[in-house]
């Protein structure tokens with residue numbers, strides 16, 4: 001033992017907060033809104049910051065270069081996910097793409113998701129996204145004060161419509177309520193530390209009457225229902241020849257219905273709602289907050305739409321290339337408050353070395369994209385909402401398309417669909433509504449501290465820009481074919 005101790009070189013870890021001889025420095029790892037303190041630490045220690053202790057290693061990556069070097073170029077070693085016992089194993093969420101370990105099952109589900117969600121395949125869903133944007137406008141016209149729930153419903157409807165092809169009435173009845181209830185539990189369960197079994201996995205063997213085991217079993221039933229029922233529904237519709245186009249329908253027609261393929265299709269499709277609805281919802285809410293706080297930027301974007309497309313025209317996804325300022329607003333929304341500020345954590349398979357530092361096997365690897373979004377810039381203050389930074393040839397700002405959707409082999413498979421959703425929703429809101437603060441009710445930007453950081457409740461005034469805009473909304477809604 002002594003010989004091994006003497007001959008094994010001491011590992012060289014990336015810098016980090018001071019370590020204690022027994023506990024290391026893991027206790028210095030921030031738990032609440034970790035992206036703020038981690039970004040502060042990056043200013044002190046650099047692009048790589050490490051934490052370790054009690055057998056755990058965490059490496060935080062604070063630059064796009066370091067993230068791409070490891071998560072992209074060394075993707076075969078850096079594409080595992082940390083294991084969460086409660087959510088993954090006990091609730092069964094680890095059977096779907098986001099939490100699946102890197103390996104053949106994950107590869108198969110990714111292949112299926114990619115075949116239905118690549119940029120060519122998703123073009124056929126644009127009319128549905130535009131119809132759902134029109135239905136959102138109608139709801140905002142009738143009950144603007146409920147904009148949080150209208151936006152949430154719209155984001156969910158888009159993902160369900162594309163995944164399963166259900167019309168709006170069936171989506172709401174068959175899916176959304178149950179999905180929302182399930183996501184509340186999944187949301188709690190993905191925060192490490194909320195359930196002690198994540199730190200002490202042997203506790204998973206406790207008897208079924210123990211409250212957290214009972215809760216996990218209930219969660220497992222909810223998750224199973226969420227992925228199984230809509231899948232069975234589409235399968236029945238396909239066999240009766242009445243299925244509407246959707247990713248699931250396409251997969252059922254493409255792949256033989258062996259038990260393995262059925263499992264892959266069911267779970268790859270079943271994970272899209274959780275991954276796709278909340279992120280689109282959060283981004284749209286942040287857009288509304290930004291517009292209310294920055295009326296000058298809102299007016300400038302509206303004036304671009306009026307000038308380029310003419311009054312009375314609701315922007316369509318295909319109009320985006322003609323609306324550079326509006327596109328810069330969308331990029332700035334994603335940069336100003338990234339909805340996944342620490343992306344989604346990875347885990348290493350084998351031990352590795354990077355820039356002369358040791359990265360042990362089984363390390364947590366955290367891409368701190370907040371540090372990229374808030375990289376110091378002399379010309380434009382990173383804290384301020386300034387879409388112009390994306391149109392300035394004199395400086396380089398990393399486009400959120402390069403970091404907001406993740407990296408390498410695990411990059412978000414819904415990226416193209418999500419980008420189209422934002423192009424269907426946000427420009428049309430700009431063209432039709434004015435969003436402003438309510439007098440006596442100032443907006444204090446505050447955000448959830450969970451994995452997805454969406455705004456805490458805030459109030460805004462949402463009114464049609466003119467009586468012509470109101471008329472336009474009603475006419476467009478009446479023309480929706482996807483209901």
Ligand code: HEM
Nearest residue numbers: 097098272275276279280344404405406407410412414418
């Ligand atoms: C604004 C909207 C969205 C944002 C910002 C976003 C962002 C992300 C990020 C950062 C990841 C982690 C990737 C990594 O580990 O490197 C991810 C994963 C994922 N996203 Fe998205 N996403 C969005 C919308 C969507 C949509 C609409 C869908 C599906 C229809 C979707 C499906 C997924 C799935 C299945 C994963 C897991 C991928 C894997 O682990 O292999 N996302 N997303």
